[in-house]
Amino acid sequence: MIIRIQKEAIDATEVIRSVRTPEAGAVVTFQGTVRRFSGDTEVSRLYYESYKEMAEKSMKGIADEAVSRFGIIDYTIEHRTGDVNLGEDSVIVSVSAAHREEAFSACKFIIDRIKTETPIWKKDIDVTGKETWRD
Amino acid sequence: MIIRIQKEAIDATEVIRSVRTPEAGAVVTFQGTVRRFSGDTEVSRLYYESYKEMAEKSMKGIADEAVSRFGIIDYTIEHRTGDVNLGEDSVIVSVSAAHREEAFSACKFIIDRIKTETPIWKKDIDVTGKETWRD
Amino acid sequence: MKLKIQVRFFGSVKDDAGTESLILELPEGSRISDLKEVLMKEKPSIWAGRRQIFFALNQNYITGDRELKDNDEMAVFPMVSGG
Amino acid sequence: MKLKIQVRFFGSVKDDAGTESLILELPEGSRISDLKEVLMKEKPSIWAGRRQIFFALNQNYITGDRELKDNDEMAVFPMVSGG
Numbered sequence: 178m179i180i181r182i183q184k185e186a187i188d189a190t191e192v193i194r195s196v197r198t199p200e201a202g203a204v205v206t207f208q209g210t211v212r213r214f215s216g217d218t219e220v221s222r223l224y225y226e227s228y229k230e231m232a233e234k235s236m237k238g239i240a241d242e243a244v245s246r247f248g249i250i251d252y253t254i255e256h257r258t259g260d261v262n263l264g265e266d267s268v269i270v271s272v273s274a275a276h277r278e279e280a281f282s283a284c285k286f287i288i289d290r291i292k293t294e295t296p297i298w299k300k301d302i303d304v305t306g307k308e309t310w311r312d
Numbered sequence: 313m314i315i316r317i318q319k320e321a322i323d324a325t326e327v328i329r330s331v332r333t334p335e336a337g338a339v340v341t342f343q344g345t346v347r348r349f350s351g352d353t354e355v356s357r358l359y360y361e362s363y364k365e366m367a368e369k370s371m372k373g374i375a376d377e378a379v380s381r382f383g384i385i386d387y388t389i390e391h392r393t394g395d396v397n398l399g400e401d402s403v404i405v406s407v408s409a410a411h412r413e414e415a416f417s418a419c420k421f422i423i424d425r426i427k428t429e430t431p432i433w434k435k436d437i438d439v440t441g442k443e444t445w446r447d
Numbered sequence: 448m449k450l451k452i453q454v455r456f457f458g459s460v461k462d463d464a465g466t467e468s469l470i471l472e473l474p475e476g477s478r479i480s481d482l483k484e485v486l487m488k489e490k491p492s493i494w495a496g497r498r499q500i501f502f503a504l505n506q507n508y509i510t511g512d513r514e515l516k517d518n519d520e521m522a523v524f525p526m527v528s529g530g
Numbered sequence: 531m532k533l534k535i536q537v538r539f540f541g542s543v544k545d546d547a548g549t550e551s552l553i554l555e556l557p558e559g560s561r562i563s564d565l566k567e568v569l570m571k572e573k574p575s576i577w578a579g580r581r582q583i584f585f586a587l588n589q590n591y592i593t594g595d596r597e598l599k600d601n602d603e604m605a606v607f608p609m610v611s612g613g
Binding site: 344360362363365367369391426427428429430431433434435445446447 | 542545584589
Binding site for chain 3: 209225226227256268292294296297300311
């Protein structure tokens with residue numbers, strides 16, 4: 178039940194390890210990665226800003242709802258702030274559950290809700306250095 | 313586009329790395345793990361047997377269909393045979409795609425189809441050493 | 448007595464506001480709607496060209512109007528885009 | 531001339547057959563349905579207490595009947611349970 182908003186790179190191996198348990202039959206992990214293209218813009222990196230106190234509270238509320246709705250066993254959510262380079266993970270959601278249906282549903286539920294509710298914003302920094310907020 | 317049926321332990325870190333690319337915005341990974349309980353049986357390990365030639369062909373067909381149906385960028389599928397201990401991964405499906413919807417749908421599609429079509433069978437070995445095929 | 452309200456801006460709204468935060472002093476009994484009116488006068492730029500702007504009071508999204516308390520924290524930001 | 535068909539058993543069906551594989555010799559022109567009849571006589575135990583049994587010819591699930599060729603590989607197995 179870990180939630181972290183952090184400047185450091187995401188260590189997916191460690192995140193997945195944190196949710197594993199012999200009671201689980203399924204682990205589903207979503208990683209959001211910085212893509213080369215944002216529409217027509219060729220991106221060199223993204224910059225993420227958060228309203229940290231509210232973002233942590235928001236993620237906790239979403240994750241708690243996923244636990245009660247899908248009966249998952251454990252979760253870890255990490256979201257980076259600051260510069261995130263091309264190809265790196267900006268966000269990870271890893272979920273363990275007895276069975277795969279719940280694990281998939283809960284993982285998708287959590288990332289979908291984070292994307293619409295959690296107060297984090299990003300801007301593209303394109304290959305020429307031009308910065309554009311994506312909102 | 314890697315498909316492997318193997319006796320060796322699954323290295324999830326390596327599997328996820330194999331599908332990552334700067335063209336992808338999403339990676340979704342499913343890990344099936346050996347659970348302590350199978351119904352009322354307390355399991356110490358599972359034993360997997362495959363019809364290897366057909367299982368590889370089956371997985372390839374399923375994965376190809378996922379590529380054409382969901383437009384994913386890359387995938388890796390590994391399934392273990394032989395003894396797999398409590399808490400270890402028996403199967404992993406990792407998928408990269410431009411966006412998360414396709415990545416989730418394709419990953420779930422692949423594991424659902426593997427579970428119903430791919431010729432692999434397992435038996436429980438319970439804590440007393442009793443073996444029971446699960447079919 | 449006056450209410451001290453900390454207003455914080457985020458994302459592109461912060462750029463348009465030209466500041467990360469400011470303290471507004473409002474008469475006791477002021478409501479969220481009163482705070483918004485003050486902001487519209489002092490920082491009209493944060494509304495310019497935006498379809499939607501979001502407000503959160505003490506880290507919760509606001510629905511409806513409400514009386515403010517001393518030391519409340521009001522956040523103002525654009526549509527979220529994390530992930 | 532006779533057709534040589536390799537029959538392979540998997541999972542619990544292998545245990546019930548008591549062997550991993552066997553070679554059946556069938557008259558030329560024999561069909562999948564003929565092979566199944568031979569199996570029902572030689573290895574009736576693989577049907578005992580099973581709701582479903584699956585056949586794959588040369589690594590493909592079989593739908594319908596068909597003529598067999600020399601050196602065909604027929605796999606016989608229970609419901610799959612991988613993952």
